[in-house]
Amino acid sequence: MTSRKLPALLAAAGLCLSGTAHANELVVGWAETNDTLNPVTTGKRNVGPILSNIFDTLVWISPDFEVEPLLAESWTVSDDGLTYVFKLREDVTFHDGTPFNAAAVVSNVEYITGENTQSKISLGLLGPCAHAEATGEYEVTFTCDEIYAPLLAQMGEPYLGMQSPAAIEEYGAELGQHPVGTGPFKFVSWTPSQSIVLEKNPDYNWMAASLGHDGPAAIDKITFQIVPNPQSRVQQFQSGQSQVMQQTPGLYWKTLTASGKYTELPVEISGLGIFAPINASLFPTDDILVRKAIMYAVDQKALIQLAEAGVYPPSYTPLSVGMLGHDEDAEGKYPYDPEKAKSLLTEAGWEFDGTTWTKDGKTLSVKITAISGKAHYMAQAQAIQGFLSEIGFDAQFEALNAPAWLDLNIDGGSTLTPSQYIGVDPDALHFWFLPDQYFNWSHWTNDELTDLIYQGRSELDHGKRAAIYQKIQDILLDNAVILPIRQNLDLTLADKSVTGITWSGGGFQYFGAASIAE
Missing domain, CATH: 3.10.105.10 (Dipeptide-binding Protein; Domain 3)
Structure with missing residues (x-):
């Protein structure tokens, strides 16, 4: 394809033609459109990675399925396996300034289990453990109707990301257009079928220990450029319009990885x-x-x-x-x-x-x-x-x-x-x-x-x-x-200037610990 044809191709795909991203701003070529940015009501796997950068979960699941503290500092399980008590961090606020505490967790569970919510994935992840009670300002207790061994690991899936109770109340059915979490990035805008823009949360300082990163994210801004057409997504990436590309088609993966110009990230989706x-x-x-x-x-x-x-x-x-x-x-x-x-x-x-x-x-x-x-x-x-x-x-x-x-x-x-x-x-x-x-x-x-x-x-x-x-x-x-x-692998490629991209267990790309070399 000639360089003369490329701008027209990118314009047809709804891509920004203003040049490459500024320093410390990341553009990710994203393969699929989104139904909503509400963790509770989305039914799409590919929304999960975006959610994981906006919302934190009570626990972090490493790529090898180790359960680590995140919003919960620690937890205990009763001898009969029916009660989980989580001790929460006391230094966390939502992006809108709402405090994160046990009452906020309870509000999230009540929202997930609400008859009018129509949860797609979240309710199933809680299983028989869908009752939460604030047993202290920073202590929340989940009670299960029966033993449910998957609970701890599933607590780390982005579909159980904690949302601001104030946002839940304010936006109601429109919550998916106004996502408010505690994660390393804050929501800026969503142009359907075109882009989702996030910016750094400057107050963030509670990343999972295994990620080896203290303080806020190093990247100031992320634009998920939505490009469902595989050829267009590849052309965008090769031209420098994006520094990261997910769901690289197999034929292009072989060619691009053979060039030695990019970092290969075959994200394992469990x-x-x-x-x-x-x-x-x-x-x-x-x-x-x-x-x-x-x-x-x-x-x-x-x-x-x-x-x-x-x-x-x-x-x-x-x-x-x-x-x-x-x-x-x-x-x-x-x-x-x-x-x-x-x-x-x-x-x-x-x-x-x-x-x-x-x-x-x-x-x-x-x-x-x-x-x-x-x-x-x-x-x-x-x-x-x-x-x-x-x-x-x-x-x-x-x-x-x-x-x-x-x-x-x-x-x-x-x-x-x-x-x-x-x-x-x-x-x-x-x-x-x-x-x-x-x-x-x-x-x-x-x-x-x-x-x-x-x-x-x-x-x-x-x-x-x-x-x-x-x-x-x-x-x-x-x-x-x-x-x-x-x-199931998400064949992700990154420019060599981008380092620190990882993913949580399950295969959800995470940019909180990533950086861009100058």
Whole structure:
């Protein structure tokens, strides 16, 4: 692309053309639009990193899932596992000057649990521990209806970021346009589909100890420039219009990292990775042998090469690498074996004429779907379509807009679809495999699995919990209701002048400890 065409391309993408950022001001090329900047009502993973720079949580989760003090200086858990007492910092104020104390935490919990709030993620993170009481000016006690082992780690997710009680009361339904936290950066402006601007909080002095940074952020201003088009985002970054770029497309990642000009930050997003639930309620995948045939028919490494230039590590288990309970031994359950897939179909009563599989007058037809606005999902779905077509499936692919895609998968009209789910605790599996859950798109569960999931969330011993989740993964793989695809990474690049970018556990980029060399 010539330099003459570049300004027009950037202008079309809604980018600022006033030149590169001033010293101590950071521009980040951001891949997705935002629904809201309210931690409680957002439903988007990619809003999380922006929130983590505006809002602090009671605890900080390091990239390796260590729980550290943040707004809470310390905490104790009762012997019965039902009561958590947090001692809070006494030197914190919200960006609007409102004091942070136990009453503020209680106000946040009451807002999260309010009937009119319509929490998307936050309420689920609290689980059965959604009652908070101020037991001192700087002491708050959470009471659980049952033991809930994931609570401490999930307290560190940005969707439980503390908001100013004054802002909650003042802005009401418009709170998402006026975010007020205690974090290292304060909200300045949000131009929908174009940019979000933050500025340094000059009073900040309580960063997590592991980040090794005292006092306010070194960066004065951050502009998240929203550029959904991957090529435009790359061109913006290469031209110096941004110093950081997230969600670098795989093909460009290989080229740009090979140049040696940039800092590579493959941000690990924990949870279930990128995967496809397989619908066990829809013909023909209501037959376990057909589902297992699909598992053997897909070559994850080749899929990633075809769809995303091979830059991501493959995944073979329901929980991503590094998660509590991730089971390396389960990775070999379904090696790529198309002949094995064909033998399973024959065992299931399907007959192959060299072109098509049929049984009782029906064709072996499956429907693979993807969100039309997500290029990587569409590429993954089409690669899966190719693998299944190779062994004789009538594999149909359909790209749908997000609302239609959601409705179809909820209603059970899709055979399989690439997706992702983020979590800092293996209990994230319950959203996909407990009865009546919104994301139970495999439309399958059983009593043993349900019992194990509840055991896992109520077991406080890490070793015992890990063993439980290994059993859970075995059950899911043995029943072939989830097709793991790849590890979930946000391939972030930064100019070498930018240092100190890190992320919290779960994969939420954090700029509080970052700096820009002059």
